[in-house]
Amino acid sequence: MSEPAKPIKVALLGCGTVGTEIVRLLTEQAPDLASRIGAPVELAGIAVRRLGKARPGVPAELLTTDAAELVTRPDVDVVVEVIGGIEPTRTWLIDALRAGKSVVTANKTLLAEHAGDLFAESDTFGGDLYFEAAVAGAIPLxxxxxxxxxxxxxxxxxxxxxxxxxxILSAMDETGAGYAETLEEAARLGYAEADPTADVDGYDAASKAAILASLSFHTRVTAGDVYREGISAVTPADVSAARALGRTIKLLAICERVDTPDGESVAVRVHPAMIPRTHPLAGVNGAFNAVFVEAEAAGQLMFYGQGAGGAPTASAVLGDLVAVARNLVVGGRGPRESAYADLPVRPIAQASTRYHISLDVADRAGVLAAVAAVFAEHEVSISAVRQEGRATDASLVIVTHSAPDAALRSTVDKIAGLPFVHEVVSVMRVEGEES
Incomplete structure (x- = not known):
C-alpha cells in the first residue's frame, strides 16, 4: 500500500473579502481538491494586519501579523497573496521565491510594475508564478x-x-444621469470604493492592460507604458450623442500589435470610447467584464464573466493554486516569462484611432467648409458629419476615419481656435467599426 501523499502547505497573505473566500473554499472543497491535485492542501498560516478583527470561519490559530516570517517558513510550499499594493508585498513575494516557494498572486498593480523582477526570481530559484486573478476576476483569460x-x-x-x-457608464446610458450622481450610486451599492480614483481615472484598467499586452506580445509592458484616460469627463451629452449615432460608451483597454515599415511595435491604451450598439461589448453591462482576443489562426475569441468580487476572484486564485500544487506533486513547472520579442511600445501620438468631435459653432455659410479644410490640412479624412441648427448657432458633429492620434489632436486644437467655433464640446475616440 502506497504512502499517503505529503500535504501541500499554503501561506495566505491577506484575509479580507477575497482571502476569507479562499479559506472557505479550501475548507469546503478539501476532499475534491486533494483528489484533483493528488495531495491534500493545508493552510500553514494566514498573515493579517490586525489580529483582533472578527473573521468568521477563519481558524484564529493560523493568524499572524508576521508576513515576512511566514513566507520563508520551511514548511510552506506555496504563498498565496491577496493583499495588493507594491511594498511591502513585493519584498515578501521576492523573499518567498528566493526561499524556493511557488507564488500565486492577484496583485495587478505589482505585476504591472515588477513582473520582470518576480519572474527573474522564479526562474533562478525554481518556484512557479501564477496570477490568473490579477485580470478579469473569475474569467479564465x-x-x-x-x-x-x-x-x-x-x-x-x-x-x-x-x-x-x-x-457607472452602463447606468449613465440607461438613466441619462450625470457622472457624479452615478458614481455616488455605485458607491452606495458597493461597486465603487470610498476612494474610487484607481478605477474611475483608469489606473486599474491600465495595470491590467499592461499585463495583457505583456502576455499577448511577448514583451515587457509596464503600467507606465499605457496611455490612460478615465471616465470623469464623460457627460450626459456624450452619452446622448453616442445613442443618437447608434453607439454606447465604454472604458476600453486596447492592446495592439502594429506592423510598420520600421518593424513591429505594440500600442497599449485605456480610454472611454464609443462603440456600436451591435458590438458584443456594448451589451456587457453592470460590473461584468468582457475581453476580445484576436489571433491569426484562432480568429476572434471572447471571454466574459464576473470581473471582480470575493468569490469570483477566489475561484481564479484556487485554479492557480491547483495548478501549482499539481506541479509540486509531479515535479513539473508552470510556464515561464516569455518576453523574447521585446517590441517597442508606441506612444499614443502614433496610434491609429478615430475621433467623434462635437462642436458648438456659428450657424452661417462657410463654417462647415472651413472646418473641413482644417481636417484636410492635417490629412484626416472625415467619415460622417451631422449638423443641427438652433437660432444663430449650430451643433456640428464629425466622425473621422482612422488617423494618427497626433494628427487628430492637432486638428482639434486648430479647430478650437477658429473664430466661429464657440466651443469644442467633446472629443471621444470611436472603436469597433470599420475605419
Whole structure:
C-alpha cells in the first residue's frame, strides 16, 4: 500500500473579502481538491494586519501579523497573496521565491510594475508564478494567453476590464444621469470604493492592460507604458450623442500589435470610447467584464464573466493554486516569462484611432467648409458629419476615419481656435467599426 501523499502547505497573505473566500473554499472543497491535485492542501498560516478583527470561519490559530516570517517558513510550499499594493508585498513575494516557494498572486498593480523582477526570481530559484486573478476576476483569460494561444500570433486584445467604470457608464446610458450622481450610486451599492480614483481615472484598467499586452506580445509592458484616460469627463451629452449615432460608451483597454515599415511595435491604451450598439461589448453591462482576443489562426475569441468580487476572484486564485500544487506533486513547472520579442511600445501620438468631435459653432455659410479644410490640412479624412441648427448657432458633429492620434489632436486644437467655433464640446475616440 502506497504512502499517503505529503500535504501541500499554503501561506495566505491577506484575509479580507477575497482571502476569507479562499479559506472557505479550501475548507469546503478539501476532499475534491486533494483528489484533483493528488495531495491534500493545508493552510500553514494566514498573515493579517490586525489580529483582533472578527473573521468568521477563519481558524484564529493560523493568524499572524508576521508576513515576512511566514513566507520563508520551511514548511510552506506555496504563498498565496491577496493583499495588493507594491511594498511591502513585493519584498515578501521576492523573499518567498528566493526561499524556493511557488507564488500565486492577484496583485495587478505589482505585476504591472515588477513582473520582470518576480519572474527573474522564479526562474533562478525554481518556484512557479501564477496570477490568473490579477485580470478579469473569475474569467479564465490569462492562462489561455500564456498557454492555449502560445502557438498562435495574437494581434489585438480589446475589452472591458474594470467593473466599477462599466457599472457607472452602463447606468449613465440607461438613466441619462450625470457622472457624479452615478458614481455616488455605485458607491452606495458597493461597486465603487470610498476612494474610487484607481478605477474611475483608469489606473486599474491600465495595470491590467499592461499585463495583457505583456502576455499577448511577448514583451515587457509596464503600467507606465499605457496611455490612460478615465471616465470623469464623460457627460450626459456624450452619452446622448453616442445613442443618437447608434453607439454606447465604454472604458476600453486596447492592446495592439502594429506592423510598420520600421518593424513591429505594440500600442497599449485605456480610454472611454464609443462603440456600436451591435458590438458584443456594448451589451456587457453592470460590473461584468468582457475581453476580445484576436489571433491569426484562432480568429476572434471572447471571454466574459464576473470581473471582480470575493468569490469570483477566489475561484481564479484556487485554479492557480491547483495548478501549482499539481506541479509540486509531479515535479513539473508552470510556464515561464516569455518576453523574447521585446517590441517597442508606441506612444499614443502614433496610434491609429478615430475621433467623434462635437462642436458648438456659428450657424452661417462657410463654417462647415472651413472646418473641413482644417481636417484636410492635417490629412484626416472625415467619415460622417451631422449638423443641427438652433437660432444663430449650430451643433456640428464629425466622425473621422482612422488617423494618427497626433494628427487628430492637432486638428482639434486648430479647430478650437477658429473664430466661429464657440466651443469644442467633446472629443471621444470611436472603436469597433470599420475605419
Amino acid at each position: 490569462l492562462r489561455p494567453l500564456r498557454e492555449s494561444l502560445a502557438g498562435d500570433r495574437i494581434t489585438r486584445v480589446m475589452g472591458i476590464v474594470n467593473g466599477t467604470t462599466n457599472f
